[in-house]
Structure formats: structure tokens, C-alpha cells
Amino acid sequence: MKTPDLLRVPLLGRFFRWRYSRFALQVPLLLVALLALYDGFFGRQLAPKNFATVSVWLHYRGFLVLAIAVLGNLFCAACPMLLVRGPTRFAKRFLPEFKWPRALCNKYFVIALTLFYLFAYEYWDLWASPWLTAWLILGYFGVAFVVDTLFPEGTFCKYVCPLGNFNFTLSTVSPTQITARDPEVCLSCEGKYCVNGRVETPSGRKTLREAPNAEGVRYPGCETKLYVPQIKSNMDCTLCMNCVRACPYDNVAWKLRAPGTEPAWARYKIDVVWLGVLLFFAGFMNAFAMVPPYYQLAEHLAEVLGTRNEAVLLSTIYVLWTGLGLFLTLGVTTLADRVSGVRASPLKAVRFWGSGFFPLAFAMWAGHYAFHFLTGWASIIPVTQQALANLGLPVGEPDWTLAALVPENWLYPLQVAILYLGLLAASYVLFRRARERNHFLAGGIVFTYFFLLVALALWVLAQPMEMRGTLLLPQ
């Protein structure tokens, strides 16, 4: 079936083919980041009244899941962190470039960084501190600069950035994907420019790979090394549109596709599947850490372990929960394999069934972020006014009562709908997998597991919120 190509939409197609389209998308987010840095460091240190905390923890996260649901990984496309490219190219002239270690050419390093970030988020209450949020932004720019200077471009996005990999994983459910318009054209394409880059020199067309220093008009290829005719997934695609500009045959399409279905037919490597599984359990924990039963659990654990050390308690809860999640996933998927008569290793079982977690992970984060975004979306207006006023601009008195976008009693039904949609997409993945094995009971076993997880998530989201920085109340 022929599906619409967004690059054929007149203005959109022209915009994305324009050399500076990415820069044009990055500039607004760079301005947001600069204002967040200023207000985070010098503004009032009160999260709901500071531009850093409101823009990062409310709007950035809210718009991010919305963009992924509606279109795709637009936030990687507009990522201002990659504006460090100018300075890194300059620094590269004086510094050696290293190869990213082979052992780290997978998602395990990102998984470790994501776990550390989630721990830091709770332990240091990043969400409550404009100052730490500003440091996080600055640190992110710094790490992007160092990694992209010392290693090939694209290394940071693909192997280091927890946020980018969060976007990659969730965008597997997006309704668009980069693909080749006509695979036949690719077969006879001499340079594979979409991945190798293109340079138009006076002596003719070359790839940037064979002639990296050639003079001429340069069109960089895919930094995350995706080869357009073979793309089956949004994983690792930053929507930078380099491939669109590098292809001399106008053979790259940005096609609409059925949302939520990619995990049913894409075959991910095991590290990618673990990332999806982890993001579901981490998303669950992120929501659970805001409700009273979490604090009761912490009190109970403090008694059992005989310590009130927050780092110990937090690590224990995280390790137990994610460990339990990974262990249960191994167990349930292996059981499904055995029931369907397959005697493969447990890791192969996770690889086969585990991609069903991708839509669930999206739904978990989207449900949680939707709550915060919809309850406080308009607060961006007074915080921006205040931050600009701090800069001496005449922007009027902020109205701090601006906040909710939808009535409060709509929020839970909306979260329920998002989670059920996630479960529906996950059951489609499981159904397809079960059909491959011709064994629907096996799919049913994994579905029951998913259903129970979603029920648990709905119970968490139904709890009253408790926004507390300290894990334990003072005795």
C-alpha cells in the first residue's frame, strides 16, 4: 500500500531539504536553553516559579511525548546540544579523534547512564531545583562537546545520550519513518550518499567518506550510520534529514505509517529490547515515586534495613524494582517460548517477545507526563515573563494563577485511555509474534503479564500525588 510521504507536502518538503532547516529548528530551543540557564542560576530558586524547572520538567517532556505521538522524534531534530558541532569541529583540528570502543557500541552504556540519571533525579530532587536543572543543561552541553570532539560525530547521540535514546525508543511507536522512495534506485546508487555523505566538487561528485577534505558543496550523511533502503525502525534516527539532502536522486521519503506497529515487525537487538523494557519499569518508578505508597514502602524498608540513609534506600528500591522487572520479563517470555515449543535461550525469548514493551513504555511515560503538562501548561507564561523581567525587559506582571489546560477530573480518564492504547498496541505486537509461532496461548501468557503491569500502573496513577523531596519524614 502506498502511504503518504511528508516530504511531498509542498512547504514541509522544501523546508526539510533546505540546508539550514535543522539550524532553524535548533535556534528556538537554544534560546529556551539559554533562558533556562540564566533563570536557573540567577532566578528565584522555586521550581514552579522558575523558567528552568518549568520549561525542562514540564514543557520539554510534555511536548516531547506529544511530538513523538503525533509525528516523530522532532526533539532530536531540534536538539540545541548539537550546536556544539561548530566548536567541536574547531577543537578536532588540534585533538586526536578516537574510535568509540567496540564493547560500548550498544545500548548497555546508555542503560547504565539512564539508571544513574533516574537515581540522580530522585536523590537530588532535580525536578525541585532550578539551580541543579541549570547545571544539568550545562553539563549536557559539556558532555556533548567532549564526546563529539574526541569521537566521530554521531557517537554522542547513538551511544551516550540518555535523552536521545529515550526518544529513539519511544519513537518506535511514531506514525512516521524515513525510508527509500524506490529501493531499485538505491540498488544502482554508486555512492550510498545517504550514509556516506556527498560532496559536489568541481571535478565531480564524491562521497565525504572517500574525500573528507574535498572542496565543494558538502552534504553530510547519516551520523548514526543508518542506510536508508535498509531502515526498518526509527531507532537511532534523529530526524536530522541529512539523508534527504545527501541523496542526489531525491529518493528519501518521510512516510506515514500505522502508529505503534513497528515493534511488531522490526527485529531489535537484545540491548535495544532491554532498553525498552527498562524504560517501562523506569517510567513506572518515576510515577510511583510521587505517590504515598512509595513513601510508606521507604519507611518500611528503612525499618527492615535499619538505616535511614536515603541513597541506600533509593538504590535498594530501584535495584529491587528494575531487577524484579527484568527477572519477571525473562521468566514470562521464556515460559511463552517453552509453551510454544521453542527451546531457545531466555535472552532469545526476551528478544522475541520483549519489543511489546515499546508501546507500553511510551504509554507509561506519556500518561505520567500528560498529567503534569496538562495541569500546569500555562505556567510557562508567567515564568517566561518573570525570567524576561529579570533580564530587564518590560513584559508586564506575571499572572501565577494561570495553570491548567483541561479540567482536573479529565486527567485520570485520559491517562487510562493512553495506557489502554499502549496495551492495545502491545497486544498487536504479541499477536503478530504469536502468529509467527502459530501458538496464541504463548502470546496470551505475555499479554496477561502486560495486562497486570498496566493494571498496576493504573493503580499508581490513581493515587493522590505527593510531591516530596525527602524520602523519609523527620523522626
Next chain:
Amino acid sequence: MRRLFLLALVLLSGCRPKTGEPLEAKVRFVPEHPTVGKAEVCIEVDPRLELVRVEVVGDMTHAGMIPVEAEAHPAGPGLWRVEDFDFNMRGDWVLTITAYDKKGKKYVKEVRLTVP
């Protein structure tokens, strides 16, 4: 370049709106440790300050939460009171007490508390 940057910072911080003098006040709650729901906020200041208006704004420490705003009423010399301040959610609260004297001078005090 660095000097220019520093100069710009100094100038910009000079433009920042004034936040007010620190307010010397004792703040008590009834009940002493408020839980979710209404509580009384009592603010005791030096009567010589001659305040004419006292506002209490409660913010939670998470972005996007709507503040709770209340006007305190005089309840004796140097005593101001909000009878039914609405702690509408569990968690960490920051109360910002802003007071104005006869000459329009502004005083500010911040109180942090956890509502279990």
C-alpha cells in the same frame, strides 16, 4: 570578551525586580503540623513595623503546580492570620509571606514545610 560578559551579567542583575527586605517574623500553624486540608497560618511580627497588608502564597516544589494565595487579616498588635489556608496536596510546600508597611515598603519571608 570575558569582561564584556561579566559587565552584561552585572547590568542584567541590576535590572532584576526588587524582591524586598527580609521580614523578621514568627510563623506558626494550627494544627502545629498541617496535613492535607485547611490550616491556620499565624504570622507574628514586631508591631513597630506598622504593616498594612500581608499576603501568603503557597507553592509546591514541583513545576506546574498552581499556587495557593491568601490575604492575612490583622488579629492583634503585630499578629496576622489566615484562617483557612488550603494545603491542597501532600508534599513539600514553600510559603512566601509578603508584607507591606504604611510607606509601601515590601518585606518578604519564606517558610518551608512538608505536609504529610
